[in-house]
Amino acid sequence: MVDVAVIGAGQTKYGNHALGLKGMWAEAAARAFRSIDGDFSPSQVDEAFIGSIAFGGAQLGNTAALLTEHSAMDGVPVRRVENACASSGFAFRDAWMAIKSGEADIVVAGGIEKMNDLTPERKRYWLGVSGDTEWERLAGLTFPGTYALMARRHFHEHGSSHDDLVNISVKNHLHGSMNALAHIQKEVSFEKASNGFMVADPLTLYDCCPTSDGASCVILAADHVVREFTDSPVWVLGSGAASDHLALHDRPSITQLRATVASSNRAYKQAGITSADVDFAEVHDCFTIAELMATEDLGFTERGTGGEFAREGRGILNQGSVTINPSGGLKSKGHPLGATGTGQVVEVFKQLRSEVESERQVRDASIGLTHNVGGSGATCAVHLFGRERR
Secondary structure (H helix, E strand, C coil), X not given: CCCEEEEEEEECCCECCCCCHHHHHHHHHHHHHHCCXXXXXXXXXXXXXXXXXXXXXXXXCCHHHHHHCCCCCCCCCEEEECECECHHHHHHHHHHHHHHCCCCCEEEXXXXXXXXXXXXXXXXXXXXCCCCHHHHHCXXXXXXXXXXXXXXXXXXXXXXXXXXXHHHHHHHHHXXXXXXXXXXXXXXXXXXXXXXXXXXXXXXXXXXXXXXXXXXXXXXXXXXXXXXXXXXXXXXXXXXXEECCCCHHHCCCCCCCHHHHHHHHHHHHHHCCCHHHCCEEECCCCEHHHHHXXXXXXXXXXXXXXXXXXXXXXXXXXXXXXXXCCCCHHHHXXXXXXXXXXXXXXXXXXXXXXXXXXXXXXXXXXXXXXXXEECCCCEEEEEEEECCXX
C-alpha cells in the first residue's frame, strides 16, 4: 500500500465571515492550492470529500457538488461527509483511504460551516442535533449541559476542579492571540476566566468555544507523485477512527471518551510510535473539560491526572513535553463544526513546515497529532503527521 502525504493546506479566517458557503470554500481551496510548491491544477484532483453538518439547513443536499464547482473542480467525484463535529476529520480519513487503496493519486479533503447567520434560538437547535434525540435532546439536555455533566463527574472521581479548566482557557486564549486566523485573538486573565457568565454549571462562557463561520481545505497525494508538487511534504504517519454510544447514559464512564482511546491507539500502532513521541497536538476542546479529558485519553498524562497536567501548564507552548493546541484550539481559534477537523490538519501542516507566526511556532517539532470528536464523543478520528516518511 502507498504512503500518503499532505502537499497543500489552507483555510479562511474563522469567525463572523462576510462570505457565504461558496465564497468561503473558494477562499480556503485557493489558499490550499497556492500553498503547493510546484505547478498544480485543480483538474488533477481524483476525488474530493467535504465535511459539513449543513448547519441551518441552507444547503442540505449536494453540498459538496455545489462547493467544488466554485473551486475549479468541475466533474471531480465528490461527496459530503457528516459525522457531527468530526465531519472533516472523517473526510480526511476517507481521502487518506482512497489513496492508500490505490484508487486515487490526488484527493482533496475539506470542511465548511456557516453558523452565524441564524437567530440564537435556531443556533441552539442546530448545536443540539448531534446528541441522542429521544433520550437527550427531547429531555432538554443541551450540548453545554452534556459536557457539564462530564466535568462534574471528573471533579468527583478524580479531584480536578474548575480552576484546572480555567488554566486551559487561559492557555488557549494565549495561543490564539498570536494566530491571525483565530476567531478570538485576545488573551484572558485567570481572574476573568474564573468569573465568566455561567452557561451550564460548572462551565462558564470562558469554558465554551465560540460559534464560528469558516472553511478549510487539504490536498493529499500518493508517494509516487508527491515530489512533482513539493520538496517538503507532510507525511500521514497514522490514521485511527472509532465510535461509541451516542447517549451518555449508555457509556460505562463519562470521564473517558472510549472512541478517542481506541482511535489514538490505532493511529499510534500504525505509525509505530507512542504518545511520548508527539511534539504537539491539536485536540478537540469544544469545552475546556474536553481538552482535559483528551490529554488523558490520548496518553499525554495518566487517567485522572488531566487536571494536574493543566494546572502545571504542561500544555503551554514550548513549556512541556507536548504543546496542546498551539493554534488556540476550538476555544480561541474557533469551531466552524464541519471545518474543524481539516482545519486542525492545516495547523499541523503549517507547524511542521515552520509557516506559522514565529511567536507560536512549536520548537523543533517533527510529529503532530490531530484529534477530532463528533458530538459528545460518539465519533472520533485521530491522525498523526511527520516531517519524515516512515
